[in-house]
Amino acid sequence: xxxxxxxxxxxxxxxxxxxxxxxxxxxxxxxxxxxxxxxxxxxxxxxxxxxxxxxxxxxxxxxxxxxxxxxxxxxxxxxxxxxxxxxxxxxxxxxxxxxxxxxxxxxxxxxxxxxxxxxxxxxxxxxxxxxxxxxxxxxxxxxxxxxxxxxxxxxxxxxxxxxxxxxxxxxxxxxxxxxxxxxxxxxxxxxxxxxxxxxxxxxxxxxxxxxxxxxxxxxxxxxxxxxxxxxxxxxxxxxxxxxxxxxxxxxxxxxxxxxxxxxxxxxxxxxxxxxxxxxxxxxxxxxxxxxxxxxxxxxxxx
Amino acid sequence: xxxxxxxxxxxxxxxxxxxxxxxxxxxxxxxxxxxxxxxxxxxxxxxxxxxxxxxxxxxxxxxxxxxxxxxxxxxxxxxxxxxxxxxxxxxxxxxxxxxxxxxxxxxxxxxxxxxxxxxxxxxxxxxxxxxxxxxxxxxxxxxxxxxxxxxxxxxxxxxxxxxxxxxxxxxxxxxxxxxxxxxxxxxxxxxxxxxxxxxxxxx
Amino acid sequence: xxxxxxxxxxxxxxxxxxxxxxxxxxxxxxxxxxxxxxxxxxxxxxxxxxxxxxxxxxxxxxxxxxxxxxxxxxxxxxxxxxxxxxxxxxxxxxxxxxxxxxxxxxxxxxxxxxxxxxxxxxxxxxxxxxxxxxxxxxxxxxxxxxxxxxxxxxxxxxxxxxxxxxxxxxxxx
Numbered sequence: 293x294x295x296x297x298x299x300x301x302x303x304x305x306x307x308x309x310x311x312x313x314x315x316x317x318x319x320x321x322x323x324x325x326x327x328x329x330x331x332x333x334x335x336x337x338x339x340x341x342x343x344x345x346x347x348x349x350x351x352x353x354x355x356x357x358x359x360x361x362x363x364x365x366x367x368x369x370x371x372x373x374x375x376x377x378x379x380x381x382x383x384x385x386x387x388x389x390x391x392x393x394x395x396x397x398x399x400x401x402x403x404x405x406x407x408x409x410x411x412x413x414x415x416x417x418x419x420x421x422x423x424x425x426x427x428x429x430x431x432x433x434x435x436x437x438x439x440x441x442x443x444x445x446x447x448x449x450x451x452x453x454x455x456x457x458x459x460x461x462x463x464x465x466x467x468x469x470x471x472x473x474x475x476x477x478x479x480x481x482x483x484x485x486x487x488x489x490x491x492x493x494x495x496x497x498x499x500x501x502x503x504x505x506x507x508x509x510x511x512x513x514x515x516x517x518x519x520x521x522x523x524x525x526x527x528x529x530x531x532x533x534x535x536x537x538x539x540x541x542x543x544x545x546x547x548x549x550x551x552x553x554x555x556x557x558x559x560x561x562x563x564x565x566x567x568x569x570x571x572x573x574x575x576x577x578x579x580x581x582x583x584x585x586x587x588x589x590x591x592x593x594x
Numbered sequence: 595x596x597x598x599x600x601x602x603x604x605x606x607x608x609x610x611x612x613x614x615x616x617x618x619x620x621x622x623x624x625x626x627x628x629x630x631x632x633x634x635x636x637x638x639x640x641x642x643x644x645x646x647x648x649x650x651x652x653x654x655x656x657x658x659x660x661x662x663x664x665x666x667x668x669x670x671x672x673x674x675x676x677x678x679x680x681x682x683x684x685x686x687x688x689x690x691x692x693x694x695x696x697x698x699x700x701x702x703x704x705x706x707x708x709x710x711x712x713x714x715x716x717x718x719x720x721x722x723x724x725x726x727x728x729x730x731x732x733x734x735x736x737x738x739x740x741x742x743x744x745x746x747x748x749x750x751x752x753x754x755x756x757x758x759x760x761x762x763x764x765x766x767x768x769x770x771x772x773x774x775x776x777x778x779x780x781x782x783x784x785x786x787x788x789x790x791x792x793x794x795x796x797x
Numbered sequence: 798x799x800x801x802x803x804x805x806x807x808x809x810x811x812x813x814x815x816x817x818x819x820x821x822x823x824x825x826x827x828x829x830x831x832x833x834x835x836x837x838x839x840x841x842x843x844x845x846x847x848x849x850x851x852x853x854x855x856x857x858x859x860x861x862x863x864x865x866x867x868x869x870x871x872x873x874x875x876x877x878x879x880x881x882x883x884x885x886x887x888x889x890x891x892x893x894x895x896x897x898x899x900x901x902x903x904x905x906x907x908x909x910x911x912x913x914x915x916x917x918x919x920x921x922x923x924x925x926x927x928x929x930x931x932x933x934x935x936x937x938x939x940x941x942x943x944x945x946x947x948x949x950x951x952x953x954x955x956x957x958x959x960x961x962x963x964x965x966x967x968x969x970x
Contacts, residue, residue, distance in 0.1 A: 450850050
């Protein structure tokens, strides 16, 4: 299993990279972490004629905070984000979800931007972006533009990013200080793509839910933000019955596909179960201190 | 595309090769550098047999192109054992020693990948629990051993790598196994889900 | 893999039947169709370049139309092989007058095998439905946009092009 031949470029600047994409258009593929693209190339399911390797491109790996948004350069490695104290405190939902992305070796090379641009329907990072209402910056010949999470994901493996554009930055709103969070996922084996995954954020005001975000992966061609389920929760008092009502709304909002790994009914059912558990855990964490200790060991359901 | 010259720094030595951009790092290490300890299991990033260290991090060399690795500090399994200056017997790395003593390999195909993953894993988490070990090794597949002894070996290695007797004792307790290399030997840790059989004391 | 669906088209049954049997329309609307050469009555040799995002494969094969009951029913049989795998499918198309237009019911049984089926297992059903959806969306455009029965609008400027993936219809945004 060896990849087909390609023309290889390793631009040093964003301008150079964008120039190459503008020149080659649909014939070119951006190579970031390579953990999704290179397997496809090795199996010859993808045979891009031109590879634009952005691993040496400067200016894409920053990590910071500005105007209430956590800013993550598209080439920030998943492992770096997972270990980052900034990410742990500003967006612990992302940090927890990252623990479920593939395996350590994958996260050492895989990037935040790459996962989003690849838009696998069962990936974790796109679902977090969708749940929290994040956005991305892409750069083309004509300059940068912003795409919101709601517009970004089009269908399986397809985003609104044009072939001539380079994803440069990912931004998620900083989670409210006292918000609780939880990422729950079910997969057949460690590191497999999720059969269904749910990411939840709950912000409380006193005893009442002020804001709720629910994002799902693995239940459709793109990540689902369950806005109807969120509306069930806002302004309500937390209770198990409330979580169940939200889970019902989640089940009603999704149209999962069945396949060899799991039937549509199973995915729908499990999405609801995970929603209840995630809401419970998020509520328990609301107001609790964050930092490196926040988060349960991966692989354990609450 | 035309082959190009690359220089790879592997285990501290420079290797020169002339490769097409599409030649993977794994293939280049094996064919052009003659270091066949790195194995090809799946070539699509799931089995971990091709795991090497790149700038200290465990990576799948089948998912990297050789041209991408120029300038990086690459470490493969061949670099683990120490060859003494006087030309005597090479000394196994403590992790290799632990795999040896705890029967953490059978056919050995997956072993280089496990060793490299373990080097990085124990560096980052010197006192792992059993669960953390299984989690940390989840990116490496083994068809022979059933993983039991691999986990034991890593637990023992963590003990061997740590500096104080107290830490080493703790590492042994993590898996509770005997370190005498007996196959499946030693006391298994009992948990509510796996109470185990009652053992008769030796006569 | 069994798939089925219904579409409403803003044209009478005879017009729809004619279009469905017109190789030009098939050529225009089938996603990724590169070649469609008649090899006999209701029989074609076809080359399809099909896939999603970077994952594309070229399949060469045959397409046959049988069991014709004009203007309301026929069966399509297609087979193709390519580097990434093979596919075999059978589908039926049934037309019924509805209001001023046509109700089109389709049902298919498709087998996909080879590398793409193994690796792409979890997306096969969804992508298949999507590609078939593109085909019918394109047909709809030939005749004009559809709406509920009895409310037929003329050719719209805002119907999505056949090349675009079907929009996200899940959750509520």
